[in-house]
Amino acid sequence: MSLLKTTATLIPKPSSTSTFDSLQCGTLLQSLTNSKSLTQALQLHAHVTTGGTLRRNTYLATKLAACYAVCGHMPYAQHIFDQIVLKNSFLWNSMIRGYACNNSPSRALFLYLKMLHFGQKPDNFTYPFVLKACGDLLLREMGRKVHALVVVGGLEEDVYVGNSILSMYFKFGDVEAARVVFDRMLVRDLTSWNTMMSGFVKNGEARGAFEVFGDMRRDGFVGDRTTLLALLSACGDVMDLKVGKEIHGYVVRNGESGRVCNGFLMNSIIDMYCNCESVSCARKLFEGLRVKDVVSWNSLISGYEKCGDAFQALELFGRMVVVGAVPDEVTVISVLAACNQISALRLGATVQSYVVKRGYVVNVVVGTALIGMYANCGSLVCACRVFDEMPEKNLPTCTVMVTGFGIHGRGREAISIFYEMLGKGVTPDEGIFTAVLSACSHSGLVDEGKEIFYKMTRDYSVEPRPTHYSCLVDLLGRAGYLDEAYAVIENMKLKPNEDVWTALLSACRLHRNVKLAVISAQKLFELNPDGVSGYVCLSNIYAAERRWEDVENVRALVAKRRLRKPPSYSFVELNKMVHQFFVGDTSHEQSDDIYAKLKDLNEQLKKAGYKPDTSLVLYDVEEEIKEKMLWDHSERLALAFALINTGPGTTIRITKNLRVCGDCHTVIKMISKLTNREIIMRDICRFHHFRDGLCSCGGYW
DNA sequence: AGACGAACAA
CATH class of the missing domain: 1.25.40 (Serine Threonine Protein Phosphatase 5, Tetratricopeptide repeat)
Incomplete structure (x- = not known):
């Protein structure tokens, strides 16, 4: 029996027979629980089930249920739990812990209520998990009630319980309440301080975290990894590169001791550098890492994406695949965001098929990122398909879909997604109101928009921000109601x-x-x-x-x-490669052809009655130069490039980083007719669908 | 038997 061989050393005095007595089994289970060895627990389970030992021995059954709970194997734990008639508090606590720590906080609370109902008194081992579950479910009322019960039961002095209360209030976003609890704590340990620091950071109060750190030092505590993690994310939030570098140095100096050095920290430092917009520092650290795990890659890829360097992000992703590192959902999300930035539609679609091929579940976050990518890259059809196929949708999912319809000038559909969502009982937030209001304005839906604006405060108590x-x-302005x-x-x-x-x-x-x-x-x-x-x-x-x-x-x-003017540029994708053109760009290898094409187009357009609107050129130069400057605009270069390199009838998608200028708008309209092409152009505000000499925006952009 | 701990969607 392999179990005996592998675990024999764990038992102080092994029995001479081939079976364990119940005490030895219990001890063994204890060590399996501590090391979370599910496989060995399963073996032991099989062993003690034979002959009905488990059914007769409540002590063993309880230990085994606890072991399964800690290993996160809740169906087995529940199965054994159900068969035990005399349930002691250890068993209840283990089960509540199991659910609370394995993504089933509501089941944990259900068991807690059942425990009370059966007359079992909760103790200092019950509350930490009950409080965790309340925090995770954001059940403020219940959380406060449990807190009160802790006080009534005289358990508030237990430092574990106290720390759990702190953590719960931070999850609620109630920094004040956490502060009060903390100040009243009679016993504080390092975890109490760490919970305070990470709580402040999570609630956007990085400065507060630094203050807490100072108090902690004055109280004689020395920080550990968790302390450093909190400090690093605080540095990132307030972009304090100086302190961030000091922490990096501290970690390097103390790394040998093993007390602070681990991969977690290095990845956090990469993230901190990226948040401080020092991607080059992050890159240097990344390259020097002996072990790069998926989080290291993700941190840097998302760092590039966040700093606006989508090309670097995609290149790094390519290298990740080449060296055989396995991307996960988080990688995919950052890569999609990078595609979104540079309108890499075909590339983004490839990423989606990669997700499907690897058998990743398209979870709600990945799905939301996909919708955003497709909508922003100009394919509303694909965006809608992902949206319709998603089994689970949340508020951000609806927000991106509403935004997607909005920027494509499809206000009615945006509004209907919004109301559909409200109908399902989802509570709207600031973000979705921004999305739906902006959708209304892009489509000229004045009455609908006004109604939604007033509903926002009246029915949903969302106070309007400047953006609303x-x-x-x-x-109102677009529709001509300027005075209003x-x-x-x-x-x-x-x-x-x-x-x-x-x-x-x-x-x-x-x-x-x-x-x-x-x-x-x-x-x-x-x-x-x-x-x-x-x-x-x-x-x-x-x-x-x-x-x-x-x-x-x-x-x-x-x-x-x-x-x-900030440098203006346009993107156009060809064969999964994104080409970027700046104003007057001559660096492209097909540059000569592009300018020849533009010259040709200019002449044809003039024959068709085009008159350049040089009043739109801000610089004080001669007319002729002004006209030439118009034909240097990046969107025209991108358009000419696309016309040269794609077959007749192919839809052209162009993205510009600023607002499309009036003269370009006219020119592209005319070119769409002249060349019989559908041209989809995204600028900083919205999409313009040009077809047959007309634009979907109707001139209101 | 326990509390805290890096990357990701509007």
């Missing part, structure tokens, strides 16, 4: 931010209202004197009125403040 006001202003939009701003409870004034300013451009434009521009420049897009917009407004002197003044202001 900017959606509302955009909604202005009134909304004047009556705002919060201070209007840049976005709000920008929304009004763009509406003024659309409806040629100079008076209000000047007011909004002034407010905008006060808030952000260096934001060049505001000047561009104002200059366009003056140009449309042929007020050249004012145009000149704006230009002079831009020159005086030494402002430059």
